[in-house]
Amino acid sequence: MKFSQLFIPTLRETPAEAEAISHILMLRAGYVRQLAAGLYIYLPLAWRAMKRINAIIKEEMDAIGAQEISMPGLHPAEIWEKTGRWGEIGDEMFRLKDRGGRDMCLGMTHEEIITWLASMEIRSYRDLPQMWYQIQTKFRDEARPKSGILRTREFIMKDSYSFDRDEKGLEESYQKHAEAYHRIFQRCGLAFYQVESDPGMMGGATAHEFMAPSPAGEDTIVICDKCGYAANVELALSIPVGATPCGCTGQAQGPAPTEDIATPDKRTVAEVSAFLEADPSCFIKSLVLIGPEGPFLALVRGDQELHEKKLQRIIGAFRAAQKDEVKEILGVGAGFIGPHNHKLKKIADISLKGGAYISGANKEGFHTRGIKPGSHFVAEWHDIHVAKGGDGCSQCGAALREENVIEIGNIFKLGTKYSQPLRAVYLDENGEEKTIVMGSYGIGPARIAAAAVEQNNDSDGIIWPLSIAPFDVEIVVLSGDDKELADTAGRIYRELQDEKFEVLMDDRDERPGVKFKDADLLGVPCQIIIGKKALKEGLVEFKIRKTKETVRIAPSDTVARIKELYGRV
RNA sequence: CGGGGCGUAGCGCAGUUUGGUAGCGCGCACGGUUCGGGACCGUGAGGUCGGAGGUUCAAAUCCUCUCGCCCCGACCA
Incomplete structure (x- = not known):
């Protein structure tokens, strides 16, 4: 095509609102224009790149036997009520009413719709397995759209769904998708990782995300270069490196006595650590939390952060105790709480096993030195810290590496989370009714484009991979x-x-x-x-x-x- | 939703502190000279200063409210 006949409004200067490299370059090079927060117009160049990305996706989806369909973007509330998500999902769902006053929503994903379809049409084990996909617009009223095309309120997504007779079938569909995804991202010229991810609201047990490394990414993963373990920090396990020896008396053999030290007005780990000239890793952070069964203590090492999602998976929903609640429960103010000398339930992070530590003395203005987990208090042990680069790999012990990434795709084993409430069932060879076992798989084509730009550019502009250039x-x-x-x-x-x-x-x-x-x-x-x-x-x-x-x-x-x-x- | 920043010509910005009737660069249009890494000269078009209300003889500028956008955090099928 001739440049003179194409609409390519390049900009000499960088628009003030752009921050991410891909955003800046796509604006400057005349690929996209912003309509409102999280809403973008794709100009001819961007749309050409998108079409090539979508073509690659279609080829690989078709190659694993998936069949392209198209579903409405506007959904009746009724189906979402059946799976409970009408109530579970909050402001992120765009909701509206039709002229008859019926509740409707704009689809943020299509599990409900496709499961409804399956429930209507699939009768027999002979109809299974099936894999259906579409490349279609999704709507999510994101709390914070950002980074140009990377996080928008309306976006195109390739979503596919698998329907199988059982877990074994699901595993096959899942693997087929994983392999197709590898081919897709490879063909699109991206550097990427497949990592373990948190199934979250989608339900189901297993989930992986495909992540393109980029400083603009909003997710963080840890990777073990030795054994290949790679996971989103939302669930990554790790072994924090050992505590710095701090000369605690408790380091000695046997159940040495503890010692209370006056630490007036020193409450946070940072303050006490500076005051006593001891490394933060010598401390136990004790957090008073209120769980489903009442107050309990979460213990993490002073240099670690509590991972709320991990803890939630263990104990259920919880919240931090208010200041006055803390006083009521332990009789001492926050800042001087310790894990010893009381019977409150404790969940301790694995990094605290062994060694001796300093923690609040459970009396105002004092900390206790020489606390030995196991002998001075009893706790339930779990990995409840946030994994970070430098930690040991939970599988092989080698040092983990941390990287920022853009989520470009994900695969979930849904199981029967949707097929059960929507009654998507089939009759097996014995005439027995069984629930269809499902999987759900997404790819964000615009994120592929943005990630490609993030990964391939220089001071002069974009450098497209050959396969997806406009x-x-x-x-x-x-x-x-x-x-x-x-x-x-x-x-x-x-x-x-x-x-x-x-x-x-x-x-x-x-x-x-x-x-x-x-x-x-x-x-x-x-x-x-x-x-x-x-x-x-x-x-x-x-x-x-x-x-x-x-x-x-x-x-x-x-x-x-x-x-x-x-x-x- | 909490914190911060910004809204003045298509884009980037100055002017706001100390009220006096809007300016610079780029871009755009026309004419001319140029033509291997975002040319030069001349002429010109283009602005409800985000919006509403208020104070004042007078508001881009001060006050109140409001809308939008960006960043950090929370949240995130």
Whole structure:
């Protein structure tokens, strides 16, 4: 296509509202425009990239036997009420009423709808398994849309759902998806990890996320380079490195006595640690929490953070105790609480096993030194700290690495969470009614695009992976009024098109500098520069955007060079 | 939802402290000169200063309310 006929509104300056690199570049290069918070218009270039991403997704989904369908974006509330999510999901769901006053919502996902379909149509084990998918718009009234296209309130998602007779079938569907996802992200040219993730509200036991490393990512994962363990910190297990020896008397053999030390007005770990000149890892942080069965104490090492989700999975919903509640329960103010000398239920982090520690003395203005877990207090032991880089891997002990990532896809084993309430059942060979076992699998194509830009750019602009670039080649014609240049450009343009390459030809009446700058900004993987300099010698220039490497070649060699670049020889 | 920041021409910004009737750069239009890394000269178009109310002879500027956008946190199928 000709540049002069395409709408590519490039910007010389960076719009003030953009922060993330992908956001800045997509605005500057004329890919997207913002309509409102979390709502974006995809201009021709962005839409071309999206179409290529979607094409790859479709090919790989089709390859595992998934069938493309399309479901409405507008849903009746009734179905969401049946699964309980109408009530469970809060402000994140866009809700409205139709003219008849019926409650409706804009779909944030399609488990309910597709399960309804399955419940209506699937009768027999002979109908199973099935895998259905769509690439369609989702609506979520995000509390905080951010980073351009990365977190929006309306977005396109590839969502697929598997229907199987049993867990074994689900496992197969799940693995097929995992493999398809690997191929998809690989083909899209992304660096990515598959990590263990928290099934969260989706229910079900197993879930993985596909994560593209990027500083702009809002998720954090830990990775073990030795054994391959990789998990979202939302659930990652780890072994914090050992506590710094602090000369506590309790380090000695046997149940040594504890010692109370005056620590007036020193309440936080940081304060007491500074006051006593002891490393934070020598402390036990004692948090008074109110759980379903009343107050209890959560204990983590002074240098660790309590992981609320982990704790919640163990004890159920809980909240922090108010200041006056703390006083009522233990008779001492927050800041001087310790795990010893009382019978309150305790859940302690595994990092506290062994050693001796300092903690609140349970009397105002004092801390106790030499507390030995196990002998000075009894607790239930769990991993309830937040895993972080440097911790030991829970599988092999090697050091974990921490990385920020963009979630580009996820796969969930749903089990019967939706098929049961919606009565999606089938009859097996024995005529027995069984509940369909489901899986749910998502990919965010816009996040693939954004992640690709985040991972591939330089100070001049975007550098698209070959597979998802809006164009394969950009022909930069310097001085558009020169007939010889235009003829050469036109010839190459046609030859490339005949070979089914997507070609962008910059035929604008612009100065060379502007064309070079725009070409680099747009990020088409390679450029054919046609200018008088080289053409005098009968040559054109072939430039790789990524490396800026430029070679002079005969115009007649252009197609061959580009075929070679694209591996089509 | 809590904390912070910002709304002035299409974009980036100054002007707000100390009220006096809106400016710079880029872009845009036209003419001319240029033409291998975002050219130059000249002419010109373009603004309810986010909105509402108030104070004042006079409000972009002061006061009150409100809307929007961005960032941090909480939240996040």
